[in-house]
Amino acid sequence: MLHGMRRPISNPPNPWHEAHVEWLGPRPDVELEVYEIESRSILSKNDSPDIPFTYSLNPYQGCYHGCAYCYARPSHQRLGHGAGTDFERKLMVKTNAAELLRETFGRRSWTGEAIVFSGNTDCYQPLEASYQLTRRCLEACLEFRNPIAIITKGGVIQRDIALLGQLARAAGAEVFVTIPFLDEEVRRGLEPYASPIARRFETLRLLREEGVATGISLSPIIPGLNDSDVPTLLEQAREAGASRAFMSLLRLPGEVKDVFFERIREGLHPKRVEKITHALMEMRGGQLYDPRFGQRRSGQGKRWQLIEQMFEVHCSRLGLNKQRVAEQPAPKHFARPKRQLALFD
Numbered sequence: 001m002l003h004g005m006r007r008p009i010s011n012p013p014n015p016w017h018e019a020h021v022e023w024l025g026p027r028p029d030v031e032l033e034v035y036e037i038e039s040r041s042i043l044s045k046n047d048s049p050d051i052p053f054t055y056s057l058n059p060y061q062g063c064y065h066g067c068a069y070c071y072a073r074p075s076h077q078r079l080g081h082g083a084g085t086d087f088e089r090k091l092m093v094k095t096n097a098a099e100l101l102r103e104t105f106g107r108r109s110w111t112g113e114a115i116v117f118s119g120n121t122d123c124y125q126p127l128e129a130s131y132q133l134t135r136r137c138l139e140a141c142l143e144f145r146n147p148i149a150i151i152t153k154g155g156v157i158q159r160d161i162a163l164l165g166q167l168a169r170a171a172g173a174e175v176f177v178t179i180p181f182l183d184e185e186v187r188r189g190l191e192p193y194a195s196p197i198a199r200r201f202e203t204l205r206l207l208r209e210e211g212v213a214t215g216i217s218l219s220p221i222i223p224g225l226n227d228s229d230v231p232t233l234l235e236q237a238r239e240a241g242a243s244r245a246f247m248s249l250l251r252l253p254g255e256v257k258d259v260f261f262e263r264i265r266e267g268l269h270p271k272r273v274e275k276i277t278h279a280l281m282e283m284r285g286g287q288l289y290d291p292r293f294g295q296r297r298s299g300q301g302k303r304w305q306l307i308e309q310m311f312e313v314h315c316s317r318l319g320l321n322k323q324r325v326a327e328q329p330a331p332k333h334f335a336r337p338k339r340q341l342a343l344f345d
Contacts, residue, residue, distance in 0.1 A: 030085045032064070034127065036093050042100035042137075044119060053149070056119025057101070059133035061092035063121040065153065065194040068263035069220050072120045074254040083255035088193075091127060098136035105144045105336065112334020114147040114172070124154030126193070135160055138167060145333040147172035151217060153179070155195035158203055165210035171333045176246070177204050178217040179237065182229040189267035201240045208241025215244030215320075218311075222250045223279035223299075224272065227307050231314045238318040245320045247311055248297035249304065250280060252289045279303065 044056045062076055066088040073083035081090050094100075104110055117123040123134040138160060141148050148167060150157070152175070157164075167173040179200045181187045187197055195203075207214050216237035221227055234245055252260055265273055277288070283299030284290050298304065315321050 030089045033090045034093060035091070036095050038096045039094040039100060042094065042097050043104060043115065046119070053114065053116045053119075055113055056116045057097070057123070057137060058118065058120045059094050059097040059123055059131075059137065060121050060125060060127060061094075062087050062090055064088060064091060064125045064127060065122055066192045067153075067194065068190045068260045069222070069250055069252075069256065070121075071251040071253055071256060073256050073259060075120060077255070084259050091125075093127060093131055094133065095131075097133045098140055101137050101140045102144075105140065105146065110334075112144075112146050114149060115141065117148060117150045118152055122152055122154050122194075123150065124152045124156040126154070126156065128154065128156045129159070135163065138163055142167050142170060143337060145171040145335050147333070149174045149176070151176045151178060153177065153191065153194045153200060155199050155203070158199075158206060161206050161210050161212070164207065164212050168210070168212045174213040174215065174244075175203075175207050176215040176217045176244070177201075177242075178219060179233055180218050180220060180222075180229075181226050182232055186225070186267075190263060201236055204237060204240035204242050213244075214240075214242045215246070216242050218245065218247035220250040221247050221307060222276060223283060223303065223307070224276040225268075227310075230307070230311055234311075234314045234318055234320065238320060243320065243322070245311075245315055249283060249299045251297065252280075253291060257288060 042057055042059075044058070046054055046056060061079065062081075063070065063072070070087070073087045076087040076090070077083055079092070081087065117134060117137070128134050138148065140146075142163065148171070150164075150173075157175070164173050164175065177200045179197060181190070181197065184197055187194070204214050204216070216233065218226075218230060218233055221230075230247070237245060250260075261273070261277075264276065268276075280288055283301055283304045285300060299307075
């Protein structure tokens with residue numbers, strides 16, 4: 001079904017290539033290409049002080065959601081593709097993801113640390129509906145009672161709510177749903193193939209009813225566009241059962257800047273674009289992006305401080321984030337099935 005869907009959009013040149021093609025006529029339609037690959041490993045170990053987790057798992061590379069602001073776009077260039085259209089329509093599927101995860105769980109060195117799904121691209125993008133790689137990995141986590149966390153904006157997650165409930169009870173599971181906008185028109189412009197806003201709040205409600213801890217990600221904060229949405233988004237998330245929330249400032253590494261501003265100019269009045277640009281530079285010390293650790297996900301100056309204060313005040317008012325990540329005891333439920341233990345005898 002997905003192979004018939006097309007969408008024209010520019011593809012910034014890959015800086016790793018010595019030459020690229022400029023289209024002299026109308027841009028061609030872009031058809032989805034799916035590449036099935038066997039990966040050598042499935043867990044990525046994080047060494048960034050900005051990220052509050054150690055291990056992440058991404059069954060897919062590239063993302064069909066097509067979010068204009070996605071900081072992961074440049075990672076596609078290391079595969080020989082572009083950060084624009086290619087990132088959205090040349091998708092890699094790691095067909096052996098679940099098998100590799102089970103191999104990892106079988107090693108003596110693995111002690112059951114929490115695994116975060118979607119550290120780079122969304123594990124519940126539309127391809128998951130047919131490939132079920134995320135589901136198979138979650139089933140492995142349930143079998144070994146390994147705790148997990150998920151960050152997603154994909155509607156396919158609703159298929160796995162019962163499974164996530166089992167995981168929450170057996171090992172520990174938490175799901176953050178990314179909802180940065182209140183306006184559905186803005187959402188369609190910047191997140192064209194992600195699930196609608198109402199469906200994401202519905203996901204929070206359904207997960208909470210199943211006993212899964214939930215939170216909302218307000219990322220990215222785009223000053224001049226969605227910073228005023230923060231109080232209402234937090235309120236609606238709390239009503240849907242969320243207990244935690246976090247946010248981060250818009251990141252525009254590499255060619256993400258080109259994709260983002262192309263999309264934003266297509267859908268907004270030029271003065272609004274100018275307002276966003278000036279506000280972002282004000283928060284980044286005169287630049288559009290600051291790649292330094294400790295600075296990438298947040299801003300500086302009075303305007304950013306006001307956004308942070310607004311976020312904290314409303315989280316406190318709503319009872320969000322009462323228990324910080326560092327304060328939560330790490331689950332100690334990891335256990336290999338008996339047939340796995342027999343291998344060590």
